[in-house]
Amino acid sequence: MTQKLFKDDRFKGLSFNDLRKDLIAGITVGIVAIPLGMAFAIASGVKPEYGLYTTIIAGLLVALLGGSRFQIAGPTGAFIPILLAIVLQYGYENLLIAGFLAGIMLLIMGIFKLGSLIKFIPRSVTIGFTAGIAVIIFSGQIGDFLGLEGLEKKEYFHQNIIQLLQQINTINWYSFFTAAAGLLIIIFIPKLFPRVPILLVALLVPTLIAFLFYPDKVATIGTAFGGISQSLPSFHIPEITWEKILMLWQPAFVIAMLGGIESLLSAVVSDGMTGKRHHSNRELMGQGVANMVTPLFGGIPATGAIARTATNIKSGAVSPFSGVFQSLFVLSTLLLLAPYASHIPLASMAPILMIVAFNMSEYKSFFHVLKLKSSDSLVLAATFLLTVLVNLTVAVQIGLLLAMVSFIKRMSEVLEVEKVIPAMSKGTNELTESENFGIKCPQLAFFTVEGPLFFGAADKFESMITRSINKRPTVLVLKMKHVSLIDATGGANLRSLIKDFKKMGGTTLIAELNDEVTQTFKTSGLYDEIGEENFYNSAADAVDYGLQIINVGKCPKCSHTNQATCQVFIESKSIHKSS
Template identity: 45%
Template sequence: MSGQRSGLISLRIRPALLSVLKAGYSRAFLTRDICAGLTVGVVALPLAMAFAIASGATPESGLFTAIVAGAIISLFGGSRYQIGGPTGAFVVIIAGVIARHGYEGLVVATLMAGFFLMLMGFFRLGKVLQFIPYPVTTGFTAGIGLYILVSQFKDFLGLQIGAQSPEFLEKLHSCWQGIGTMQHGAVITGGVTIGAMVLVRRFCPRIPAHIVGIFSSMLVVWLAGLEVETIGSRFGGIPAALPSFAMPHDFFGLAAKVLPDAFAIALLAGIESLLSAVVADGMTGERHEPSTELVAQGLANIASGLFGGIPATGAIARTATNIRAGAASPVAGIIHAVTLAAFMLFLAPVASLIPLASLAGVLCIVAWDMSEIHKFARLLRAPRSDVLVLVTTFLLTVLVDLTVAVQVGVVLAALLFMRRMSEVSNLRLGVAGNGNGELSNDSRIACASSEYCPGEVMIYEVDGPFFFGIAERFLSVLHVLREPPKVIVIRMDHVPTVDATGIHALETFVVHAGRKNIQLVVCGLQPRVRFVLEKLGTLNKLGEGNVLETLPEAMQRADNLALSAG
């Protein structure tokens, strides 16, 4: 698609499907896409229902999401192989929204999240999302994994404890109190599912393990005559009908209440979809278009909310399955959605027979995969600041709220980043003509010759980004000098960038130096830094003739100023 670009906003999107069709779509490609689409459709079927049930929604809402959002992501997305649908990352936040505001509140949050995702795409923020610190993503994914695991205790053990609170500790407490109601049939069913999945992964990794696990458990339930709760007994089955359009009745009344949740959903959807696209690129050698992908994710979530679904994003496991099954283009993702739609229309009664304990077993394996315990344990040996971010994000995800966890984790990581960046920028002080001078603890001497005025001209050099991280240290130079010189030369040859706080610090330095009758000379400004300082009027405050290109020119100017000061 052709588009327009204005400032930071880009309305230009390039769907991968359009690129494939322009390059030529052959019959061989169609054959590969049909096979891959059918395969990933079968894989997505139980997962879509399982994630919806774990989130507190109905199984058909998960299928609606996989059908509607999956088709839109493949139609308009920027990745050639991306498969979209419900994922485990949303379980915590969906459960909380439904518990507080009902399903309609979730719909409103999903619609708003879709809008935010589209804005991210238009503002080309795809690259920015990739800068979310690794300890943050590891912390909240591990927390989500633990939350999903605990949320499956009720169905896996067959506990008769009624509706559960979305709070982690309350879930544990209610399971403990209801342990006496455990049903052995459910435990056997869930155990068979997990055992079959582990064996298939070990000896036949190319076969979808959870499909084998579910069918194995259904066979055991039938042969042994076990009485277990199924999708049909709890939810009354799955409607043999496609999703229909429905607007929320109280959008504006709920919008303000679910705004933080909508931001969290958008952030998680953006991160996971782009991560999935990166994984697909690594497996195929292709390159995705992140801005286009975010716009497609936004459209998909809006459509999912309007057609009875839940939040959606790119699903890493299903995308990888799609690639391994031989997909050639986004058509495979569309066929995957059509496969799910056909199942709902013609085979919905079969899904009603799936034991809930079996789905719980599948989600236990999903939770184990998400937690990535080996990565979590390895990060515990990282620098203490990273460990702090990791553990804080993990605990907040589990004990408080995923929205809070992501916000606090990102802010904490940003603060630590500021601290580290302030350590990257060096401050160097020295008195011209000799190596003596009153130095702060974090400074080093940078000597330069002053032919006429030794000891009366001091060089103050900034090496690295001149930003808020070193502003305070920059201003402290005037306070540590017992005998201020007549002239200070500020050398900025190695300053690649400057921010508003750094500029304010420089201007404050000019004012304070003037009160002490110290003249300032600046040299070595790089073009980018000079442009910013000139645009804000900072160079005018330094005075005409006090901004030089090289250090020798600056030293000559400093000598003249020192001599004239007498």
Template identity: 40%
Template sequence: MNLTGPLDFRPKLFSALSQYSFDKFKADLIAGIVVGIVALPLAIAFGIASGVNPTVGLITAIIGGFIVSAAGGCSVQIGGPTGAFIVIVYNIIANFGLEGLAVATFMAGLILVALGMFRLGTVIKFIPYPIVVGFTAGIALTIFSTQINDFFGLGLRNVPSEFIPKWGMYISSFGSVDPATLIVGVVSLLIIVITPKLSRRLPGALLAIIIVTAVVFLIPGIHVETIGDRFGELATDIPQPHGFELNMATINRLLPSAFTIAILGAIESLLSATVADGVTGSRTDSNTELIGQGMANIVVPFFGGIPVTGAIARTMTNITNGGRTPVAGIVHAVVLFLIFLFLMPLINLVPMSCLAAVLIVVAYNMSGWRTIRALFHSPKSDISVLAVTFLLTVIFDLTIAIEMGLLLAIILFLRRVMDNIEIKVYSQKLDIAEGSESTVHEVLNVNPGVEIYEIDGPFFFGVATKFDEMMRSTLGRKPSVRIIRMRKVPFIDSTGIHNLEILIKSSQEAGIHVVLSGVKDNVREALVNAGIDRLLGEDHICDHITKAVVMANRLAPAEDAQASLA
């Protein structure tokens, strides 16, 4: 990871257009039209589920999708609103209103741009897999929970946002299920599930919306709630950009939510790009992709939009229909824009239970229950991280889940690292080939007053404490010289240096010499910068164990050592 150098921003659109052809355009045009049709019901459904007007979901897909394709680092990425953001967006609106959502989305965009500018695109991929699976499954269950009211036609208003109270209200209200609404939802669900079995190219969600909406509209006597009933006539005017208030008080309140949006967006977009690269054989510029995602999230709040990220399902639809350049993503945005201008009155007729069925299928696909089942064969620490992240996502919110999940994963990782780092103690004889691949064994005679401590692993804060405890447990022996063998120490942090400094000073006060052996160049540089060479003496830092043992034997002659031990 390099944080210096020129800005790493190379949108794939520019390189694609430099070698573009009419054949590529035909493929991108077909793919873009198909993806636009597939994205339509999802954009509307995600907007409604997030607690905003369905028009907002569509505007987000148009503007955000265009910017992600035009400025991103993946050739086939399709951007827009996704199910992963439903929970966090709904909670932000409930607590801070639409203006709070705009501010949080804007700040998340700035964070994403900063991540890309500082070349942290690859670091995001290191977030532990159990955390990703845990909060994705938690989001899926939460999305499913938000659709029960519309799917069963319970007619509830002011449903609690918290998981447990929400289900308490559902259970107490199941006696008021509307049969017509439930039938519409079940039929929609069946169409969505059966369609891929007949043809992988047919968009099941759109087919369900068209068929069910037509039936409900044409057959008299069927009365179910529609988008128009709930939201009124949807506007077809292009929204005018507007500003929002940004001050330190607002920033402090919304920064955790903005951080969650940014991390979630980065994970989902880079995961989508990685999957796409595996299918197409292309290579995503992860830093450019983050900058492109950030730019989209900076712009959409000014048009009332919700957070944008890469969408795996729509990206794969793009690939399977022949899309290979960002032009397909731009065409998808244009298709949605034309639908927004000319077909919005028809959107008013879509039953809410049909959209609920679409989101229930989305939740099922997000749940990853097969992955969870496989992870139960993993180490208990991974299962713990998954379970904690899942429960916190469901019971509390995604911000707490990600923060606590990361904290738990780091703690368990450090514990695992510490358990695998060895500190060995040698005296009298030392085989310098031990612990290496060398077959030539050379045994060094070590005087009785010399003790050798070998650290096998990084000398960071956790190991520094472990080493300090071991040193204290051997203080009663009072050796003349302590050799600290560091050939297998790849790095040392400030805590390790601090503990080493304390050890050297306490040893010197007790009349014990300290010699360092096998110090790597980067570790030596850290020690020199901290002044350890001046404290210890330059000649007491040796590059090989043989030199260290020779010096130690000279500092602790055999007869003197025997006398001190008598």
């Protein structure tokens, strides 16, 4: 079992030429990852080097231990709001603990093979919080884009917007020009030179302009953070207490869920681009280990990055060694060029994050779901607004709750309970179909039940059957051929209904149960309570037996009128038609 779980064929059969391709792809991705790592760290409220540490360590571990050949892991924009909120509310040290706890959760998900469950999170929820995150990231860069002074990062969106409006008169036009230059480069250069590492160019060109033409006029990494340390990250175990675990488990869970969703989505995208298949549970385990180790070196939470993974594939990557080479390249750059990073203007990072926010917003899908004006639209809008106005933790919880309520409502509507006019078996009476159409037997109630009989639909089922029982029939036939499942609540309601009917002297017959639901009946004891003799493979046979119980010949109504008033269809045609 253990050998099968950790069996990894992603490194087999590699040639020197394959490694050369991985080296080129790794360097290419590294060039993209460096500005993003610093930008995401700054936007998350921590020092830029912590983003680089995350890129190096998480990228290396996920490449070695993950479940995808091409996954590139590191800090991503999706984490920015939750990480910033943790830093503002609890501090940087507690952010490390939250990341560590999230890593444990991801590892447990992978060990217990829960990778497939993450895929069941509704699209309306993911689009909602992704669009909300995009709005927070975009608005969070306006201050650096305009070079506004006196800004402090606040926990809530409205507080930051009010602060921007209050300080709008402090625009630094040098910062604006720097940021605008970077934005124009990102928009137009790819159209002319598609193979240029656009994010690096958008970072370096504005930096050179600011350094050469108006030094000391704009805020830089050096003035804001004191530069970037030209050294390896130091090992440090944060102080984890039970009180901190209780305080941080909710944001840690959101980090784990976001990390799992984005990692598996990135792996699915890479599968579509390459035709390879990823191992979802091993990917979660790799992400879990990476997020447990990264905080020990000061790094922030990481996940699979869709854009960087796609860049890796387009650059010719063959194996996970491209992710290893990416980490080594970023490490080398940190050790060699860190002092020069202090000259990078914060304004040159703002357009990079704004473009990231725009690309991740999925605005087309967002407005498409809103136009549906359905329960999905409500879930989407609620998740989006809560992400922006409150926080991501609350948004995900409420979004999932609303989605579950919506799902239960839809499933309850799937259940159909329909009363059907049954047919007497052949030989009981020789009346023709046309002569007896519309005549009913008051002593036999026949219902077809279709759909899941679960807690959301149990009340509907019970109320419809109870109305019929109140008319005092002798036999109740339930055709349950298309009942896909029955849960504890559905079973309890059915048991109560049958007991009440039995006290009234009635008999319940169950027809055409599938094997799975039959097993549920037996496990719950309901099968024995009803009696094996009252289960039938054919609804027609159940009706035949029911008419024998009624004894049509001695029925008071039939004896009084001297004719059989029960509905008769030769060969039980109406029952077969109802199926």
